[in-house]
Amino acid sequence: MSDTPRLHRAGPTLLERARDLRTLIEREAGRAEAAGRLTTPVVDALHAAGLFGGWVPVPLGGAEQSPRELLDVFEELTYADPSTGWVVMATTLENGTAGAYLGDDAVERLFKGPRMPLIAGQGTRPGVAVPENGGFRLTGQWSFASGMYHAQYAHSAAAVEGTDEVRIFISPMEDVKMLGNWDVLGLRATGSIDYTIDGAFVPYSQSHDFGTTEPLRGGAIFRLGLLDQALICHSGWALGIGRRLLDELAGYAAARSGRPGQIAGSDAFHADFARAEARFRAAAALIRETWDDVERTLDEGGRLSVRQETMVRLALNHITSTIAGVAGFVYASGGTTSLREGLIQRLFRDAQAGAAHILSGPQALQECGRELAGLAQGQSWVVLALEG
Structure with missing residues (x-):
């Protein structure tokens, strides 16, 4: 059992490094899409920045970021390119949980190299x-x-x-x-x-x-267990792609301002954009509010209540469905620019793919509603279902 009960916070260094990589990641995104994998320059840069160690316990040389710090990093990388954000969130989770939960001799084998394993x-x-x-x-x-x-x-x-x-x-x-x-x-x-x-x-x-919540090394984030930690990944990803979708549409509209018949002069578009912005910001605020509450509980040495576990699932489900709707609005508003290969089209496709993940599916939403309505007394979360 870990002897570091409190939540560890790494500070802003990895977030700043992620921001510094935005130009490179954006430049390589098209090549990565065509190749079906991230390019070598991006993978090497992520390694050099230490981003693959963001979740790894401090005793193994990782940064062991807090949930809110991880959300910020995944949001930043996803804003640059959703596929890059997705790969980093998935591999850093698996790096971190391996470092926390595997036996000592396994950790010695996996983490002995000059850079973090993937x-x-x-x-x-x-x-x-x-x-x-x-x-x-x-x-x-x-x-x-x-x-x-x-x-x-x-x-x-x-x-x-x-x-x-x-x-x-x-x-x-x-x-x-x-x-x-x-x-x-x-x-x-x-x-x-x-x-x-x-x-x-x-x-x-x-x-x-699979269900362990007792780390052998590392701090309180690992007492969330594997599934709850995975919710951090997808929540941060949704924050990044949602913000980028709206920013790209705003740039598209501004570039056409003053031309007859363009959306920049449409009152209906203005109102719809305001609604989309409000929906996204509200969903993002729920993510941050929910994980702030989780961090307070971990800082106090506690474990999540059933209601807190409901809320982290509900917040993810809500923001995922919100960005799917935002993506549809952005795609429809982009006209022929959306139809052709380019960033708006890619963001739309990536949003649909991300929304299909099982963690954001209907089962979890139905179970959240059952618990919130007081119909799951005496039950607790087991992956995506409430059991008693």
């Missing part, structure tokens, strides 16, 4: 793990492994044969067969391919209970 994979739709002396034999197929092309290790969920236990397994890439089947509408540069593992041995220390 861990990518999928923590849902589990494979099967068969116990064997000192570890497990892992087999399965997983989908949507964002950042896998840049990773050295895979993060995979699997059910332990003969038990009800689900664990996360960290496997070297030589045990992974990448299927390369990422042909999608949006978030193309994330390279979120499917992959398989066939009977690879994983030492026990290179795995951890």
